[in-house]
Amino acid sequence: MLQPQAKKELTALLGPRGYLDRPEDLSLYEYDGSVDKSRPDLVVFPRTTEDVVSIVKITREHGVPIVGRGAGTGLSGGAIPRAAGVTIGFSRMNRILEIDLENERAVVQPGVVNLDITLAVQAQQYFYAPDPSSQRACTIGGNVSENAGGPHTLAYGVTTNHVLGLEMVLPDGTVYFTGGKEQDLPGYDMVGLMTGSEGTMALVTKVVVRLMRQPELVKTILAIYDSADDCGQTVAEITARAITPVAIEMLDGVMLRMVEEATHAGFPMDAAAVLLIELEGLRESVEEQVEQIREVCALCHAREFRVARSAEERDLLWKGRKNAFGAVGRVSPTYYVQDGVVPRTQIAPTLRLINKVGEKYGLTISNIFHAGDGNMHPIILFDARKPGDLEKAKLAGEDILLHCISVGGSITGEHGVGMEKNELMDRLFPEDSLNMIRNFKRLFDPDNRLNPGKVLPTGKGCLEIRQAPLMGLAPVY
Numbered sequence: 001m002l003q004p005q006a007k008k009e010l011t012a013l014l015g016p017r018g019y020l021d022r023p024e025d026l027s028l029y030e031y032d033g034s035v036d037k038s039r040p041d042l043v044v045f046p047r048t049t050e051d052v053v054s055i056v057k058i059t060r061e062h063g064v065p066i067v068g069r070g071a072g073t074g075l076s077g078g079a080i081p082r083a084a085g086v087t088i089g090f091s092r093m094n095r096i097l098e099i100d101l102e103n104e105r106a107v108v109q110p111g112v113v114n115l116d117i118t119l120a121v122q123a124q125q126y127f128y129a130p131d132p133s134s135q136r137a138c139t140i141g142g143n144v145s146e147n148a149g150g151p152h153t154l155a156y157g158v159t160t161n162h163v164l165g166l167e168m169v170l171p172d173g174t175v176y177f178t179g180g181k182e183q184d185l186p187g188y189d190m191v192g193l194m195t196g197s198e199g200t201m202a203l204v205t206k207v208v209v210r211l212m213r214q215p216e217l218v219k220t221i222l223a224i225y226d227s228a229d230d231c232g233q234t235v236a237e238i239t240a241r242a243i244t245p246v247a248i249e250m251l252d253g254v255m256l257r258m259v260e261e262a263t264h265a266g267f268p269m270d271a272a273a274v275l276l277i278e279l280e281g282l283r284e285s286v287e288e289q290v291e292q293i294r295e296v297c298a299l300c301h302a303r304e305f306r307v308a309r310s311a312e313e314r315d316l317l318w319k320g321r322k323n324a325f326g327a328v329g330r331v332s333p334t335y336y337v338q339d340g341v342v343p344r345t346q347i348a349p350t351l352r353l354i355n356k357v358g359e360k361y362g363l364t365i366s367n368i369f370h371a372g373d374g375n376m377h378p379i380i381l382f383d384a385r386k387p388g389d390l391e392k393a394k395l396a397g398e399d400i401l402l403h404c405i406s407v408g409g410s411i412t413g414e415h416g417v418g419m420e421k422n423e424l425m426d427r428l429f430p431e432d433s434l435n436m437i438r439n440f441k442r443l444f445d446p447d448n449r450l451n452p453g454k455v456l457p458t459g460k461g462c463l464e465i466r467q468a469p470l471m472g473l474a475p476v477y
Helices: 004-014 023-029 049-061 114-124 140-146 190-194 228-240 253-263 283-299 311-322 324-328 344-361 389-406 422-428 431-444
Strands: 042-044 066-069 086-089 096-100 105-108 163-169 175-179 203-210 217-225 247-252 273-281 304-307 334-337 365-370 378-382
Touching (some): 004 042, 004 049, 049 086, 049 163, 066 140, 066 203, 096 114, 105 114, 114 140, 140 203, 163 190, 217 228, 217 311, 228 273, 228 283, 228 344, 253 273, 253 311, 253 324, 253 365, 273 283, 273 311, 283 304, 324 334, 324 378, 334 389, 344 365, 344 389, 378 389, 389 422
Parallel strands (some): 042 086, 066 086
Antiparallel strands (some): 096 105, 105 203, 163 175, 163 203, 217 304, 247 365, 334 378, 365 378
């Protein structure tokens, strides 16, 4: 419970419109895009770095845990206040501070929506490359915390490849700037360390991002299959031929039917799977690669190969992909999205394993994922109103992630560890590696106030990451 004095100081700092404390308001901040919940005691909305510093110092004085929050679109519980305390919402720190096209850089606050960066520079033929499916809502601060990816990471990389500098507030209130507009500054890569640290070591208040020039030509391909195995094999064959599209997305039959019914994007309702492939670059190179991929798809028994004939047709195909999660909501009252990674050669066997897991638990599991880098997103459909359904969905997700580890993969490709997968970290990393992560956490946040209970296991043997009695974990339900 937040102490009255701490609340008094915070509300005086921010004014009557700078915080939320009514139960009906706090309930909107007890969840993100995952399946867990835990409610904060207070939500505050800073407008400046100085506000964040003051919030951090007040909460430090009173021993209150704090959690940074962007748009709440995360999928691993990263923005859920597991130890209650104060949630810092960055939605009002939403300004693009500088656009420097000459040096292909922009400086933004953490509450800037991902897509808004591209919209601000697209008239000058530039864009911001990382494009999570939630890019119309998710914010740059959250993207940095989770090291977000998206369909085009195959060629462009994830958030860490496009963040060059960070202004951060440390848990003691110190403001620290690292990196900058310059390329490859000497010294330790603190930007790389912080990007993907899931808000457990510092609060980001300013971000320097890389802008990219739009390509000369873009081609989007839809390859249609009667076999999911053939679809998966196509991805491995494209890689074997050293062809690197900017995106290779796969939708299985269950998913593409839900998407088509919702968006009418042009996906065939009777297919077992489809690949959405995008190529970008110089005209001659792109046109040559289209024919190379046509040959690969034919070799792997694609029944149809379509190339979008216009920008409108291309946008419609991507609309289907980007709105897939919303389409699921028309079919199932709740769903659980997983985020395992496997080598590309293991995509087809993993799809078969996912099907068996669904049969094991009596659940429907659909698949839509970044096939080019083996980042699987099985979507487990369940009804939270049915006793035991949520538990079955979580067990199914764990079975899938353990399989990913067993074939040389990972428990996350872009959603982060959060509180969803932290108890699996010791299945992925040896104890020495976990201890190194603990040491970094202790160095930056010795009192364990910043997003406690995330990333690292909290079970037996991990007492360093448990909360002091004052900060005991709130129930997670």
